[in-house]
Amino acid sequence: QKEVEQDPGPLSVPEGAIVSLNCTYSNSAFQYFMWYRQYSRKGPELLMYTYSSGNKEDGRFTAQVDKSSKYISLFIRDSQPSDSATYLCAMSVSGGSNYKLTFGKGTLLTVNP
Amino acid sequence: EAQVTQNPRYLITVTGKKLTVTCSQNMNHEYMSWYRQDPGLGLRQIYYSMNVEVTDKGDVPEGYKVSRKEKRNFPLILESPSPNQTSLYFCASSTPLGRAKNIQYFGAGTRLSVL
Numbered sequence: 437q438k439e440v441e442q443d444p445g446p447l448s449v450p451e452g453a454i455v456s457l458n459c460t461y462s463n464s465a466f467q468y469f470m471w472y473r474q475y476s477r478k479g480p481e482l483l484m485y486t487y488s489s490g491n492k493e494d495g496r497f498t499a500q501v502d503k504s505s506k507y508i509s510l511f512i513r514d515s516q517p518s519d520s521a522t523y524l525c526a527m528s529v530s531g532g533s534n535y536k537l538t539f540g541k542g543t544l545l546t547v548n549p
Numbered sequence: 550e551a552q553v554t555q556n557p558r559y560l561i562t563v564t565g566k567k568l569t570v571t572c573s574q575n576m577n578h579e580y581m582s583w584y585r586q587d588p589g590l591g592l593r594q595i596y597y598s599m600n601v602e603v604t605d606k607g608d609v610p611e612g613y614k615v616s617r618k619e620k621r622n623f624p625l626i627l628e629s630p631s632p633n634q635t636s637l638y639f640c641a642s643s644t645p646l647g648r649a650k651n652i653q654y655f656g657a658g659t660r661l662s663v664l
Binding site: 442468470477478479480481482485487524526528530534535536537538539540541542 | 553580582589590591592593594597598599605607608639641643646647649650651652653654655656657658
């Protein structure tokens with residue numbers, strides 16, 4: 437079983453839809469959870485960062501972490517064509533002793549006008 | 550303006566010819582990393598550095614070397630490139646992972662082809 441699993445999609449939604457992106461993981465030691473957005477031919481950009489379990493909201497984006505289920509989600513409300521990109525999840529065990537990040541393979545999202 | 554600068558952006562080389570990809574950041578970040586991105590395999594960490602003279606292996610370090618002699622620079626060295634190192638490479642810098650906040654910036658990428 438891979439450490440981090442992410443459905444590659446592609447996912448196509450109409451403008452204004454609520455988008456749900458998910459990752460599952462197997463390593464219960466992961467404590468830091470991140471979501472990145474990557475536009476075509478660009479470097480990734482950090483979108484959301486969460487420590488341990490819980491929810492975090494930033495504008496139209498909400499990140500959820502459920503450590504008991506080893507499942508993380510990113511919700512995008514009122515999706516826009518400019519949200520069309522690949523979304524990557526990433527996780528890390530410990531910020532103090534190492535900086536090893538494990539990524540999902542990414543989900544390609546298209547928001548249609 | 551916060552920046553992570555990689556050079557070159559594009560490189561075609563031949564098997565066995567040593568090359569260096571440079572990475573520089575202007576944010577005084579302690580953490581820096583190198584990644585490669587391949588279709589179907591996603592983004593994988595090659596090496597990371599948590600401070601000057603402190604480096605460690607990521608998931609795919611074989612065939613690569615790094616050094617961190619100055620805080621702002623983190624070059625990636627391929628001593629003897631092989632075709633399986635053809636990939637898109639990203640450098641990133643970051644504040645330490647902590648409970649409250651994390652700031653990360655990625656470079657624009659270096660597309661490497663090894664013939």
